[in-house]
Amino acid sequence: MMDTTQTGQHHDFVLSVAKEVIECRAARDGHEPGTYNCVEDQEGYIVSLLNALRQWSHVHEIDWEAELKFAQGLFRADLGVPDTPATLENMACPKCGHKGSFYVEVSSVILFFEDGDTVLDDTEEQWNDYSYCGCHACNHDGRVYQFRTDSQQDKENTDG
Numbered sequence: 001m002m003d004t005t006q007t008g009q010h011h012d013f014v015l016s017v018a019k020e021v022i023e024c025r026a027a028r029d030g031h032e033p034g035t036y037n038c039v040e041d042q043e044g045y046i047v048s049l050l051n052a053l054r055q056w057s058h059v060h061e062i063d064w065e066a067e068l069k070f071a072q073g074l075f076r077a078d079l080g081v082p083d084t085p086a087t088l089e090n091m092a093c094p095k096c097g098h099k100g101s102f103y104v105e106v107s108s109v110i111l112f113f114e115d116g117d118t119v120l121d122d123t124e125e126q127w128n129d130y131s132y133c134g135c136h137a138c139n140h141d142g143r144v145y146q147f148r149t150d151s152q153q154d155k156e157n158t159d160g
């Protein structure tokens with residue numbers, strides 16, 4: 001387990017790798033070194049790189065979905081998102097502090113028939129830390145993990 005200082009250094013390292021890779025992609029399109037705005041990414045090189053990685057995985061028979069899932073787990077650990085599921089009780093708007101009601105994007109499983117019939121599967125609506133979330137009071141939006149009070153507290157735990 002890494003302590004907070006190592007986590008901070010690790011975070012800087014990961015961000016510097018991302019910047020380097022985006023700049024590398026920009027250079028392929030003729031951008032002079034260090035001139036491309038990697039933060040705004042107006043050319044869409046992040047998408048281009050994701051597509052490239054996906055094609056690489058496809059050609060070399062690497063399980064892309066498993067890679068994504070693994071990466072999401074690392075991201076979660078880096079951000080200090082707790083392992084327990086998010087509930088409305090542990091959520092608050094990071095902007096205005098509102099509690100108790102949020103817009104959350106959910107996914108459902110539906111059984112489709114070719115004649116047009118549909119049957120809603122009786123599983124519950126699915127949402128998680130990465131689902132879209134909006135504040136019912138001020139409309140501030142983001143992802144569920146950004147609204148979690150337990151992970152917002154963890155973010156202040158940096159000493160780097």
Ligand SMILES: [Zn+2]
Pocket residue numbers: 093094095096097098135136137138139140
């Ligand atoms: Zn709000």
